[in-house]
Amino acid sequence: MSEGFDYDLVILGAGVGGHGAALHAVSCGLKTAIVEAADMGGTCVNRGCIPSKALLAASGRVRELRNAHHLKSLGIQLGNVEFDRQGIADHANNLVAKIQGDLTNSLKRLGVDIIRGWGKVAGTQKVTVTTDSGEKTITAKDIILSPGSVPFVPPGIQVDGKTVFTSDQAVKLESLPEWVAIIGSGYIGLEFSDVYSALGSEVTMIEALDQLMPGFDRDIAKLAERVLIANRDIETHVGIYAKKVIPGSPVIIELANFKTKEDVDVLEVDACLVATGRIPATQNLGLDSVGVELDRRNFIPVNDNMAVLSAGEPVPHLWAIGDATGKMMLAHAASAQGIVAVENICGRRKEVDYPSIPAAAFTHPEISYVGMTETAAKEKGSAEGWAVGTTKSYFKGNSKALAEGEADGMAKVIYRKDTGEVLGVHIFGMHASDIIHEASAAIANRQSVHTLAHLVHAHPTLSEVLDEAYKRAVA
Ligand SMILES: Cc1cc2nc3c(=O)[nH]c(=O)nc-3n(C[C@H](O)[C@H](O)[C@H](O)COP(=O)(O)OP(=O)(O)OC[C@H]3O[C@@H](n4cnc5c(N)ncnc54)[C@H](O)[C@@H]3O)c2cc1C
Numbered sequence: 497m498s499e500g501f502d503y504d505l506v507i508l509g510a511g512v513g514g515h516g517a518a519l520h521a522v523s524c525g526l527k528t529a530i531v532e533a534a535d536m537g538g539t540c541v542n543r544g545c546i547p548s549k550a551l552l553a554a555s556g557r558v559r560e561l562r563n564a565h566h567l568k569s570l571g572i573q574l575g576n577v578e579f580d581r582q583g584i585a586d587h588a589n590n591l592v593a594k595i596q597g598d599l600t601n602s603l604k605r606l607g608v609d610i611i612r613g614w615g616k617v618a619g620t621q622k623v624t625v626t627t628d629s630g631e632k633t634i635t636a637k638d639i640i641l642s643p644g645s646v647p648f649v650p651p652g653i654q655v656d657g658k659t660v661f662t663s664d665q666a667v668k669l670e671s672l673p674e675w676v677a678i679i680g681s682g683y684i685g686l687e688f689s690d691v692y693s694a695l696g697s698e699v700t701m702i703e704a705l706d707q708l709m710p711g712f713d714r715d716i717a718k719l720a721e722r723v724l725i726a727n728r729d730i731e732t733h734v735g736i737y738a739k740k741v742i743p744g745s746p747v748i749i750e751l752a753n754f755k756t757k758e759d760v761d762v763l764e765v766d767a768c769l770v771a772t773g774r775i776p777a778t779q780n781l782g783l784d785s786v787g788v789e790l791d792r793r794n795f796i797p798v799n800d801n802m803a804v805l806s807a808g809e810p811v812p813h814l815w816a817i818g819d820a821t822g823k824m825m826l827a828h829a830a831s832a833q834g835i836v837a838v839e840n841i842c843g844r845r846k847e848v849d850y851p852s853i854p855a856a857a858f859t860h861p862e863i864s865y866v867g868m869t870e871t872a873a874k875e876k877g878s879a880e881g882w883a884v885g886t887t888k889s890y891f892k893g894n895s896k897a898l899a900e901g902e903a904d905g906m907a908k909v910i911y912r913k914d915t916g917e918v919l920g921v922h923i924f925g926m927h928a929s930d931i932i933h934e935a936s937a938a939i940a941n942r943q944s945v946h947t948l949a950h951l952v953h954a955h956p957t958l959s960e961v962l963d964e965a966y967k968r969a970v971a
């Protein structure tokens with residue numbers, strides 16, 4: 497252990513980022529403490545990935561079992577399928593409790609000290625923690641900040657937590673509104689429109705930009721829009737923003753044109769989910785004590801080794817990871833960053849390889865991707881002087897998808913025409929969140945479609961969708 501310090505490492509924030517960093521620190525022999533002001537497990541475990549995936553699992557079953565046409569095509573007939581809203585909510589709440597307990601126990605088992613309270617940097621290699629019994633000062637050779645993020649609520653929108661709410665409340669499924677407006681068509685908007693529409697709510701989706709799912713590859717977004725939105729008769733307002741939202745019964749939503757700011761309509765709905773992005777939870781962290789300024793969007797500036805930067809230079813012994821750095825607001829990215837920070841603390845120079853980190857929206861069917869969109873690849877290619885190739889393959893040509901009767905879907909591979917290097921892979925279709933990992937490994941290893949086209953895939957599997965796309969790229 498470092499001489500003269502209470503700990504080798506103190507981590508502020510016990511979300512997935514802080515947890516991943518702590519586990520790796522222990523495996524590297526570091527005496528570690530983790531400080532948590534609220535719920536162990538942070539957003540992902542308590543208000544994010546875990547409860548939302550539990551709701552998606554249950555509501556997805558309801559959708560599947562109520563799809564008499566699909567079941568009939570498989571030779572199955574079923575009577576009425578009923579569900580209990582509270583039962584589904586309990587499934588999510590119980591899973592949160594279990595995973596929160598597992599996460600806390602894993603830290604205890606490894607000898608990580610858990611300190612409950614608000615942590616602040618109080619100078620170089622020093623933090624203060626405000627606990628129920630007063631303030632204490634802790635010294636540590638290194639400090640990792642992992643304070644996470646909170647929902648962003650645009651001006652003009654009032655949240656009461658009951659009729660107008662963010663994902664923080666939506667994951668509890670305390671009610672099932674007959675008509676729910678969802679503001680934002682990003683990850684949260686898509687996943688909750690999947691849950692609500694499966695459970696029988698009427699959904700209206702409002703997106704400020706001029707296309708739905710603006711963050712996703714265009715071809716994939718177009719297909720996903722047809723299957724996940726248009727086929728479900730979800731009403732959409734695109735290029736329109738919610739200028740004012742007033743909670744109550746009904747909830748009043750004033751819509752305006754995003755470009756001209758002209759008023760266009762007023763909706764009266766039963767509930768409204770605000771899913772307009774997240775902002776870093778980076779206030780009151782004591783960063784001024786070490787001369788660090790947040791960037792203009794309030795993220796903590798870091799380099800690829802996860803060192804915190806002050807005026808562009810790494811601040812010794814201070815690191816930051818997770819949503820608060822604004823690099824990639826995903827659970828697995830946060831813990832990958834935590835591992836990289838610890839590696840650098842231990843003197844092994846490591847960087848996060850963002851291009852190979854996959855992402856998925858757990859709709860039915862799912863959307864997943866890794867690496868660049870076609871637009872981003874073309875911009876890079878024209879700046880650097882190389883051409884971009886793309887190939888697509890379809891689930892309707894895949895035997896496994898046909899056997900399942902779930903043939904809506906597409907995989908798209910984006911690669912450099914000169915070297916064949918894979919730059920991005922985008923999948924919409926059944927189990928897309930699982931299939932993406934072989935593409936992620938290919939990008940991590942900077943592999944070419946020429947090599948990948950010769951790998952053998954088991955038959956019949958959904959993974960053959962990628963096999964087919966690679967083969968088409970070299971045909
Ligand atoms: C509805 C929803 C669904 C999601 N689904 C997915 C998904 O399926 N897959 C995925 O990869 N990602 C998903 N995410 C994103 C994922 O939850 C985040 O990327 C992840 O939680 C970020 O982890 P983190 O450790 O950076 O921060 P957080 O999980 O936010 O944890 C930060 C912790 O730090 C604590 N803290 C903050 N400041 C202090 C302080 N000064 N002192 C002490 N403690 C402090 C907070 O209380 C909090 O517990 C989802 C998010 C939401 C909202």
Ligand SMILES: NC(=O)c1ccc[n+]([C@@H]2O[C@H](COP(=O)([O-])OP(=O)(O)OC[C@H]3O[C@@H](n4cnc5c(N)ncnc54)[C@H](O)[C@@H]3O)[C@@H](O)[C@H]2O)c1
Nearest residue numbers: 680681682683684685703704737738771772773825856857
């Ligand atoms: N499966 C997953 O990995 C998963 C699931 C949920 C959340 N998350 C994480 O949580 C973050 C937050 O999710 P999110 O869906 O809130 O954000 P997002 O950034 O994915 O999408 C927000 C959408 O809201 C739109 N928008 C913003 N202001 C608006 C307004 N006033 N009116 C209408 N539309 C508006 C934006 O144009 C955008 O399309 C994501 O970035 C993601 O990193 C991940």
